[in-house]
Amino acid sequence: MSADIDLARLLGGAILPSPAWRRHWLATLCQQQLPLDELAEQLGGDPALSGKIIGLANAGVPPGERRHAAVNAAMLAAIGLPALRQAFAAPAVSTAACEHFDAQRFWSHSLAMACAARVAGDALQLAPADELYSCGLLANCGQLALATLHPQEYGQLLGQYGDAARTRLLCAESQRFGHHQLALSATLMRGWGMPDILCDAVLCHAAPPGFGRAGRMTELAWLLKLADSFADLILRNGAGSRAPALATARVLGMDAEYMETLLRHSNAEWSEWCEILEPQAHVVPCRTRSGTRRAASQVFSEFI
Structure with a gap:
């Protein structure tokens, strides 16, 4: 139903x-x-x-x-x-908690994916870097919508499928709600006036079409898939299998060494935001990346 x-x-x-x-x-x-x-x-x-x-x-x-x-x-x-x-100043939305939806991980992953999309996209020169950042940031906002609109039903789906079975989760979302999270993300972005090519790339980035089809949109979808994999690695502090990220990187014409370089860049950019994401950060006046951005020569911080 x-x-x-x-x-x-x-x-x-x-x-x-x-x-x-x-x-x-x-x-x-x-x-x-x-x-x-x-x-x-x-x-x-x-x-x-x-x-x-x-x-x-x-x-x-x-x-x-x-x-x-x-x-x-x-x-x-x-x-x-x-x-x-x-x-x-709009009042905060009052909703029931969605079991199994990790809100803190959602915010962190969205930002990590945004940083990775900007870094990798800038290196590949697929689109303006700031637009790719927005695309990565908004790519999963449909999941936030599902967790907010239908907390009980969506919590049940997350408990049944979890993030480890994303394809099955997307199918279950479509059956239960009429839209899966990526379709909702693309619809929201389109409604906000984002370019169609970015919306279409978000819609299909979990399983991009064969490389070369649909032109640049396909390349952007594969880039977002790579950024998603990078975000997962960043949140695990670099631990875990590199296989999904490496397979995607090779479609985009990267070897393992270049992929690791972009991953380190992405992690370094994301790390500059870590304190801003913490709730207590708001007590410090005007804390932004503008005043603390690292020199390019210092950006390659290794994972521990």
Whole structure:
């Protein structure tokens, strides 16, 4: 039996939750008139708010003009601080807990995948790096939607299938809810005005089409699959099998050594965000990556 998904409310940003402290912290930064480039970096750690802000910006873009695909200072300036304050001040969504859904892992994995998509995508020059970052960040927001909209039913599915059987989980999600998590992610991104090619890549990145089909979209889907594998390794501190990541990397024309280089880059970028992800980080004024970004020569921190 299929459960209804309220796409209209999802697209309006009324359901997807962000940690309450995070919204409060961003509202405080707006009141302090933090430089917009630093505010954009703060937003870059939150899939739900990033999607909502991109959608807010694109709602004001005239037909035929280029739409926004990444959070940056120019976009925030176009929205204006009053509208941003209103977005950040929206009350936190009150929902039941979803058993077996690890919210902290979801936030961490989303950010790790975003960093990996930017690093690997920049190396392969498949698309603008900031747009690939957004794509990686938002690629799994459909799972957050399922856990929020149907916590009891989705918790049961997670308990039955778990992350270790993702293909089976996606099929079960489609049967139960009419949409699987990646289809929901792509629908949300499309509703927020993201380019179709990025939305299509998100939709099929768990099982990309044969390389060379559908042109650049296929390459982007394989890139997201690699970023997903990198995120899993990053959250395990580099432990575990490299086989899934290496198989994907070879499709993209990388050897094992180059893949490991990009993985170290991705891990180094993600590590700069670790303290920002912690709830207690909001008590420190204006903590952003802008003031602490490492020199390129120091970026190759090895896994321990």
